[in-house]
Amino acid sequence: MRKAWLVLIRGYEFGQIVYAPTAGKARYQRLLNIDSDRATFADLSAQRAKHKDIVLPVADQAVAALDSEQKSALTHTLENGRFYTSTDDTTMCSLALARLVRNGEAYFVLTDSGRTAAMSLMPLYPEYPEYRA
Numbered sequence: 001m002r003k004a005w006l007v008l009i010r011g012y013e014f015g016q017i018v019y020a021p022t023a024g025k026a027r028y029q030r031l032l033n034i035d036s037d038r039a040t041f042a043d044l045s046a047q048r049a050k051h052k053d054i055v056l057p058v059a060d061q062a063v064a065a066l067d068s069e070q071k072s073a074l075t076h077t078l079e080n081g082r083f084y085t086s087t088d089d090t091t092m093c094s095l096a097l098a099r100l101v102r103n104g105e106a107y108f109v110l111t112d113s114g115r116t117a118a119m120s121l122m123p124l125y126p127e128y129p130e131y132r133a
Helices: 023-032 068-080 090-097 112-121
Strands: 004-009 016-019 044-048 101-103 107-110
Touching (some): 016 023, 068 090
Antiparallel strands (some): 004 016, 004 044
């Protein structure tokens, strides 16, 4: 589960949702993205926003059996919505045989199974690679 935090800046009415493993890391991540030099770490507060948590699926045996090129193609397709390549691309055709993608006229798109598989490959917190599911 990717934890969501509502990070507020003192003096401002609205906050921003930040995904991080801890409140301190959420505050720091927000501090790095503030456009103003006047805000400090002490001006930030973080509250859990459980309703915004993201639950990532666990990689199953079929996903674990994919090679690195297939995994890369799945995550690329997830991030971009489609994968443009030739219709006889061996990597994408193997994923189509596994029913993880389907072939469009000029591109491949994820199936429901493929979306689940690709989501299971996503890092829990991209900004903090040391935290694993």
